Amino acid sequence: MSKHIGILTAGGDSPGLNATIRGVGKCAQGQYGMQITGFKDGFKGLTENRSFRLDGDVLSGILTVGGTILGTSRDKPHRMNIGGKVRDMTDVIVENYHANHLDALVCLGGGGTQKNALKLMEKGLNIITLPKTIDNDVGITDTTFGFDTALGIATDAIDRLHSTAHSHHRIIVVEIMGHRAGWLALGAGIAGGADVILTPEIPYNINQVAEAITQRLRKGKSFSIVAVAEGALPIEDAAKLKALEKKKLNPKDKQEKKQAKIDIAAFEKEHAEHTFTLSRQLEELTGLESRVTILGHLQRGGTPSAADRILATHLGTACATLVQQCQFGVMVASINGKAEPVPLEKVAGNKKLVPKDHPWLITARQVDTNLGN
Numbered sequence: 001m002s003k004h005i006g007i008l009t010a011g012g013d014s015p016g017l018n019a020t021i022r023g024v025g026k027c028a029q030g031q032y033g034m035q036i037t038g039f040k041d042g043f044k045g046l047t048e049n050r051s052f053r054l055d056g057d058v059l060s061g062i063l064t065v066g067g068t069i070l071g072t073s074r075d076k077p078h079r080m081n082i083g084g085k086v087r088d089m090t091d092v093i094v095e096n097y098h099a100n101h102l103d104a105l106v107c108l109g110g111g112g113t114q115k116n117a118l119k120l121m122e123k124g125l126n127i128i129t130l131p132k133t134i135d136n137d138v139g140i141t142d143t144t145f146g147f148d149t150a151l152g153i154a155t156d157a158i159d160r161l162h163s164t165a166h167s168h169h170r171i172i173v174v175e176i177m178g179h180r181a182g183w184l185a186l187g188a189g190i191a192g193g194a195d196v197i198l199t200p201e202i203p204y205n206i207n208q209v210a211e212a213i214t215q216r217l218r219k220g221k222s223f224s225i226v227a228v229a230e231g232a233l234p235i236e237d238a239a240k241l242k243a244l245e246k247k248k249l250n251p252k253d254k255q256e257k258k259q260a261k262i263d264i265a266a267f268e269k270e271h272a273e274h275t276f277t278l279s280r281q282l283e284e285l286t287g288l289e290s291r292v293t294i295l296g297h298l299q300r301g302g303t304p305s306a307a308d309r310i311l312a313t314h315l316g317t318a319c320a321t322l323v324q325q326c327q328f329g330v331m332v333a334s335i336n337g338k339a340e341p342v343p344l345e346k347v348a349g350n351k352k353l354v355p356k357d358h359p360w361l362i363t364a365r366q367v368d369t370n371l372g373n
């Protein structure tokens with residue numbers, strides 16, 4: 001009997017989601033004669049049984065389209081907002097999976113989705129995930145779809161910002177997404193020739209950043225581009241956050257864990273404007289005028305790059321083949337150019353940060369880029 005796959009996209013949208021849906025769907029239907037049903041708006045849609053069949057017509061013409069035809073949300077199965085109350089909807093999801101006679105559920109998402117998918121796998125569902133995020137921070141896979149496109153957008157932005165920085169003799173501080181990982185800022189910073197690159201993995205010393213800019217001034221370079229990751233922190237704040245996270249991970253009791261979560265949320269709220277603070281401090285310390293550009297969701301929009309389309313199609317079709325082979329409880333990772341199934345237990349909670357000895361960091365230093373330390 002032919003298999004029936006359910007598919008959903010969860011977390012933030014990302015270029016390459018539609019290309020992946022197409023890859024899974026075309027291969028599942030064309031090669032293996034399976035049925036495929038899309039659930040709308042992530043886990044929320046599966047809870048509410050909002051779905052539609054992804055037959056040939058629906059999958060046509062979406063390879064190059066940004067966003068996701070399924071819609072997405074950040075809802076978690078075990079903590080879903082239902083009519084203003086937070087409820088565990090895992091059992092409803094399990095019920096709907098069976099009511100729809102699914103043989104497998106394919107979840108496209110980033111780090112949060114991998115954790116949620118693992119929980120559903122532990123409830124006995126046949127789960128396969130695919131690694132999506134512009135942040136490139138999902139463990140084990142070499143890369144995630146969406147990253148290459150966002151990297152191109154951020155690099156293009158830095159290229160364009162050079163004109164104003166150069167013409168007005170200014171510092172331009174450009175904030176780049178990436179959550180708590182520095183892949184996007186580092187990659188775009190190198191590709192765009194930023195003079196300073198600040199990442200969450202290397203807490204920065206503001207005086208050293210200012211000194212690097214002042215040294216450029218002395219050499220007659222009257223402008224500087226600072227590429228700052230949204231999660232970058234000065235040394236003191238990084239130490240504060242580390243202490244809070246330690247408490248959250250190893251609390252004395254439930255109360256301490258709850259308090260640590262509240263304190264982390266307050267810290268993040270306070271930190272939301274940090275790029276403006278950084279810009280003001282650099283103005284004061286260097287005497288140069290400084291301006292801020294926040295790239296924000298521009299980095300997640302638009303048509304996926306060729307590399308992301310290839311990756312998405314490769315991983316998507318491999319996913320359909322794994323369903324055919326009944327290999328479940330895995331994420332389809334890209335390892336050395338190959339699509340490899342890796343156990344979800346190894347991926348969930350495994351955040352891939354930029355290692356201290358990563359070749360990109362060495363490269364940046366070798367072209368005199370200041371990394372904040």
Ligand code: F6P
Pocket residue numbers: 012110133134135177178179230300
């Ligand atoms: O994970 C992708 C991402 O764009 C992060 O870089 C960023 O921190 C976050 O999502 C923003 O989320 P939202 O779209 O919910 O504001």
